[in-house]
Amino acid sequence: MSSDKFPLLQRKDERDTEVTWEDQQRINTFSKLNTRMERLEAEYKRQKTEKEYLDDLSMEIELLDEDLPVPYKIGDAFVMLPLEEAQERVEKEMESIDQHVEDLDSQISDISSQMEDLKKVLYTRFGNSINLERS
DSSP states (O other), X not given: OOTTTOXXXXXXXXXXXXXXXXXXXXXXXXXXXXXXXXXXXXXXXXXXXXXXXXXXXHHHHHTSOTTSXXXXXXXXXXXXXXHHHHHHHHHHHHHHHHHHHHHHHHHHHHHHHHHHHHHHHHHHXXXXXXXXXXX
């Protein structure tokens, strides 16, 4: 590698280190974890937004008249439900989303830990010749 082709990498920072099969497996594993992390973070963000919508909905339902049925979306259709049943369904959805968010958070934490371990090994081996930082 010459620094002419890669101006961001200084010649003094380059290492001529041969990539072994084990190194390649670590790099591949890191890449897979990185891709999975991106998907989990996108799902986490989507679930947090859904939770905020449900919180808003819950507050709005509390303001409604108890005698009137509430339109509640199930799939692509709306059905009229008694206020109490609609509130129960919203609560169950919120609990489900809370559990899902906790699971996602745990998975993200585990993957982050694995990625940090791989970074240490790979940066020790390749120094600045490898970039494992997310952009």
